[in-house]
Amino acid sequence: xxxxxxxxxxxxxxxxxxxxxxxxxxxxxxxxxxxxxxxxxxxxxxxxxxxxxxxxxxxxxxxxxxxxxxxxxxxxxxxxxxxxxxxxxxxxxxxxxxxxxxxxxxxxxxxxxxxxxxxxxxxxxxxxxxxxxxxxxxxxxxxxxxxxxxxxxxxxxxxxxxxxxxxxxxxxxxxxxxxxxxxxxxxxxxxxxxxxxxxxxxxxxxxxxxxxxxxxxxxxxxxxxxxxxxxxxxxxxx
Ligand code: SAH
Numbered sequence: 001x002x003x004x005x006x007x008x009x010x011x012x013x014x015x016x017x018x019x020x021x022x023x024x025x026x027x028x029x030x031x032x033x034x035x036x037x038x039x040x041x042x043x044x045x046x047x048x049x050x051x052x053x054x055x056x057x058x059x060x061x062x063x064x065x066x067x068x069x070x071x072x073x074x075x076x077x078x079x080x081x082x083x084x085x086x087x088x089x090x091x092x093x094x095x096x097x098x099x100x101x102x103x104x105x106x107x108x109x110x111x112x113x114x115x116x117x118x119x120x121x122x123x124x125x126x127x128x129x130x131x132x133x134x135x136x137x138x139x140x141x142x143x144x145x146x147x148x149x150x151x152x153x154x155x156x157x158x159x160x161x162x163x164x165x166x167x168x169x170x171x172x173x174x175x176x177x178x179x180x181x182x183x184x185x186x187x188x189x190x191x192x193x194x195x196x197x198x199x200x201x202x203x204x205x206x207x208x209x210x211x212x213x214x215x216x217x218x219x220x221x222x223x224x225x226x227x228x229x230x231x232x233x234x235x236x237x238x
Pocket of ligand 1: 089090091092093114115116117118119120121134135136137138139140141142143144145147
């Protein structure tokens with residue numbers, strides 16, 4: 001067996017972890033050793049008696065910037081030179097995280113994740129340590145920790161053995177370039193709303209056709225951009 005997916009998170013708030021990743025699917029997987037999580041407190045490498053990690057921005061302006069020397073020392077202490085894992089910086093300027101990138105990361109050895117705070121990090125760290133900037137969406141958080149948790153949660157649920165059925169990831173939103181079809185469960189009638197008849201008939205091919213049509217209808221209505229990205233590659237139901 002290959003070694004488990006290994007996450008190392010550099011943060012000023014290591015006590016935030018595992019947090020939500022210690023519960024439910026991700027937490028069970030962590031307890032079962034299907035992935036590992038280490039945190040590195042950036043402040044361990046802070047400067048002086050007060051362990052300073054930040055300073056005022058060159059050129060002036062509001063807020064504080066995380067120092068490149070402090071972050072590099074923390075990274076170098078946490079990660080060996082030949083570590084094969086991608087080094088990521090959570091950042092609203094990064095490429096938006098997609099399910100395709102999540103799949104790639106989940107198939108790899110793990111990730112080293114730097115969490116920014118304040119106004120962000122000194123630009124020289126990004127080039128000096130070859131960090132890949134990753135955003136979780138077009139809005140600004142107060143720190144990279146929750147973004148790192150989003151990234152790790154999305155990776156961990158794809159690791160072999162984490163989800164109940166191996167197939168349960170394949171039909172989900174984004175996997176076939178479509179949003180997912182609607183789900184129903186008991187009761188059969190609720191407040192005058194019935195489960196669509198086709199789902200109760202036991203005709204698996206009809207169910208697959210209905211789900212595919214619904215997925216296309218919902219995607220066209222909500223995310224026409226996904227249909228465009230999909231081009232001619234229309235996947236038919238199995
Ligand atoms: N001044 C920066 C925002 C800093 S927010 C700017 O305007 O771009 C502080 C930290 O929160 C960032 O360094 C980053 O690590 C994290 N962060 C904020 N929004 C994020 C997002 N959408 N995706 C990923 N990380 C984010």
